[in-house]
Amino acid sequence: MTTTDPTYGELRSQLATLTTEAFRPELAEIDQLPTAELAALMNGEDATVPAAVAARLPQIAATIDGIAERMARGGRLIYAGAGTAGRLGVLDASECPPTFNTDPSEVVGLIAGGPSAMVKAVEGAEDSKELAREDLDALKLGPDDSVIGISASGRTPYAIGAVEHARSLGALTAGLSCNADSALAAAAEHGIEVVVGPELLTGSTRLKAGTAQKLVLNMISTIVMIRLGKTYGNLMVDVRASNEKLRARSRRIVGLATGAADTEIEAALAATDGEVKSAILVILGSVEGPTATALLDEAQGHLRAALAAARTTTP
Numbered sequence: 001m002t003t004t005d006p007t008y009g010e011l012r013s014q015l016a017t018l019t020t021e022a023f024r025p026e027l028a029e030i031d032q033l034p035t036a037e038l039a040a041l042m043n044g045e046d047a048t049v050p051a052a053v054a055a056r057l058p059q060i061a062a063t064i065d066g067i068a069e070r071m072a073r074g075g076r077l078i079y080a081g082a083g084t085a086g087r088l089g090v091l092d093a094s095e096c097p098p099t100f101n102t103d104p105s106e107v108v109g110l111i112a113g114g115p116s117a118m119v120k121a122v123e124g125a126e127d128s129k130e131l132a133r134e135d136l137d138a139l140k141l142g143p144d145d146s147v148i149g150i151s152a153s154g155r156t157p158y159a160i161g162a163v164e165h166a167r168s169l170g171a172l173t174a175g176l177s178c179n180a181d182s183a184l185a186a187a188a189e190h191g192i193e194v195v196v197g198p199e200l201l202t203g204s205t206r207l208k209a210g211t212a213q214k215l216v217l218n219m220i221s222t223i224v225m226i227r228l229g230k231t232y233g234n235l236m237v238d239v240r241a242s243n244e245k246l247r248a249r250s251r252r253i254v255g256l257a258t259g260a261a262d263t264e265i266e267a268a269l270a271a272t273d274g275e276v277k278s279a280i281l282v283i284l285g286s287v288e289g290p291t292a293t294a295l296l297d298e299a300q301g302h303l304r305a306a307l308a309a310a311r312t313t314t315p
Contacts, residue, residue, distance in 0.1 A: 018179050020152050020205050022198035030200070042207075045200050049211045052196045056216075063174045063190040064220055067146040068227035070172055072300070075144030077107045077224065080135070080162035082126030084206045085150035085176075085213060086111030087118055092217040098246065100230040101238040107221065110135045112158040129161025136165050143170035148220070150213055151175075152205035154182020154193070163187045176216055178209040192216060229302035232257055237277040237303055250276045258283040277303050285310030 030038060053060075067077055079089025090109030096102045112131060113122025125131060136147065147166035149159035154177030164187050167173045175188035178196050185191025194216060196208040225231065230238040235257055241247040254265045257280045264283060271289035272278035281292040281303060287310050299305035 018153055018155075019195060019197060020178050020199065020209055021203045023202045024198050024200075027200060042200055045208060046211060049194075049196055049208050049215065052194050053212055053215050053219075056192050056194050059190060059192045060216060060219055063148075063172075063192065064223045064227070066172045066190065067220065068224045070144045070146055071106070071224060071228060073144045075142070075146060075171075076105065076139075077221070078110060078136070078139065078141070078145060078147045078166075079108070079150060079217070080110040080132060080147060080159055081150035082112035082117075082156050082158045083121065084210050085152055085156070085159065088210065088213050088217060089148070089150050090118060092214075092221050096221060096225070098240050098242060099236060100225045101240045102225075102230075108139065110162065112156075126156050126158045129157045129164070132158045132161035133165040136162060136169075141166060141169050141171055146172040146174070148174045148176055148217075149184050149188060150177075150217075151182075151184050152178045152209035152213070154179045154184040156184070160184050160187050176213060178205065178212055229300065229305075232277070232280065232303045237280060238301075239276055241274055241276075247274075250274065254279050254283070277301070281306055281310060 030041065033041070071077060079093060081089050086109070090111050093107040093109035096107040097104050111117045112128070113125030116122065117125060141147070145166070147162055149163040151159040154175070159175070160183055163173045163175055163184065167187070167189065173188040174190040174192060175182065175184035176192045176194070177184045178194050180193050180195050182193055185193050194212040196212050199205060199207045199209070201207065235253050237253060237257065239246060239250060239253065241250045250269065251265055253276050254260065254268065260283050265279070268279035268282040271282055272292060278289065278292040278296060281287065281295060282289055285292065285295070285307050287295065295306040295309050296303070299309065
């Protein structure tokens with residue numbers, strides 16, 4: 001593309017209107033500041049992000065409730081984005097299986113250009129709505145699924161295309177951006193526009209915008225999982241013990257939830273094939289391992305409901 005290409009001029013005009021791309025003259029000589037001053041300046045910038053997220057809590061909460069309702073019916077949560085936004089979605093999705101014992105197919109991160117785009121930009125991928133449609137069609141998207149398009153600018157075609165296609169199929173849609181009145185928010189059922197203002201480095205949306213997106217995605221996936229019964233209080237009772245650290249954490253979680261002695265904890269975990277939630281129910285509900293599993297199945301994985309059922313049926 002050359003500077004005489006009309007699409008170049010159009011794109012340049014669009015970028016000039018975006019808060020995330022705004023130039024800050026007062027920072028034009030930051031390269032001459034001492035390192036300590038630069039670090040303090042950047043830290044001060046980052047400190048403004050939580051307030052911007054707080055301003056969008058009603059929209060975030062409504063999105064969470066809609067996603068949880070669909071996931072309780074067997075739907076999936078799918079993130080779609082390009083560049084930093086796409087990487088953040090993939091990151092959030094990849095952390096759900098070890099944290100909440102979800103199947104990798106339940107929370108999915110799509111990044112424009114595919115997995116290789118996690119470490120290297122794929123030329124032109126973010127500009128393709130068609131690519132987003134193809135990626136979603138490969139997942140056989142349905143009305144119980146939820147798709148969150150992520151784009152700092154709110155104008156990335158891949159994210160917008162994902163939301164538009166998902167909405168046409170009856171799925172829940174949300175658009176997470178960092179500019180007001182974005183095309184992404186307009187395309188989605190739930191618009192979440194976290195306006196963090198111009199970046200320290202002009203247009204570098206891996207900074208405040210990326211931090212804001214990470215905070216929102218943390219909030220969405222964590223609270224959705226709480227709503228689905230993946231926690232007991234603030235304990236990760238669905239944690240998957242896939243390594244020594246997590247096995248130690250599993251024993252600690254059972255101990256915190258029950259106050260039981262180590263020998264009782266070990267026996268309960270052995271009786272439940274290491275499943276933390278079932279082990280807690282064995283101890284607190286005074287039931288056998290298979291009974292704990294059955295009660296949790298009946299309660300759709302909600303430990304408090306299963307525990308209430310155990311206490312009403314146990315002599």
